[in-house]
Amino acid sequence: MNAEVLRGITVRPLRNGQTEVVQAVFDRLGPHSRRLRFGGAKNVLTRGELEQLARVDGDHHVLVAWHDGAPVGIARLVRDGSLADIAFDVVDSLQGNGVGSVLSQRLAEDARAAGIQTLRATMSAENRASLALMRRITDGLKVRYAAGQAEVVGRAA
Incomplete structure (x- = not known):
């Protein structure tokens, strides 16, 4: 995969073990964004969490959005056969500016x-931005709410 530039955002794959990139994006997420992404208060990522989030192999695929030389978003896919769990993070200062759209489309x-035929994401039930991203990149989206969380599943469009 080559880097591509869309809307001033360069998207490139994360290299396996690039924990500093994951940490840089996490550091620019505010408490509300962290709660929406991780389902609760999250002040720090442990070493193990960083390593897991920066894992890239045949089943783990991670894209990074860069703007002005800094990582500003991450899109993560973990494959399980023809299904993949996905997640997105966009730094607070650029939310609502198309970074998530570029990452999710890519x-x-x-x-x-x-x-991969099916995409699934689990998020805070109030995370409307992530739900909107899922609607744009899937067909036949189904949403199930339970205990403040939403599990969304759709066919990769």
């Missing part, structure tokens, strides 16, 4: 190219 393209 991740969906990569998923389809890899033969």
Whole structure:
């Protein structure tokens, strides 16, 4: 995968073990964004969490959005056969400016190219931005709410 520039955002794959990139994006998420992403208060990522989030292999695919030389968003896919769990993080200062859209579209393209048919995400039930991203990159989206969380599943569009 080559870097591409869309809307001033460069998207490149994360290299396995680039924990400093994951940490840099996490550091620019405010408490509300962290709660929406991680389902509760999250002040720090443990070493183990960083390593897991920076894992890239045949089943783990991570894209990073860069703007002005800094990482500003991450899209993560974990494959399980023809299904993949996905998640997105966009730094607070650039939320609502198309970073999530660029990342989600690119991740969906990569998923389809890899033969992944179904995308699934678990998020805070109030995370409307992530739900909107899922609606744009999937067909037949189904949403199930339970205990303040939403599990969304759809066909990779």
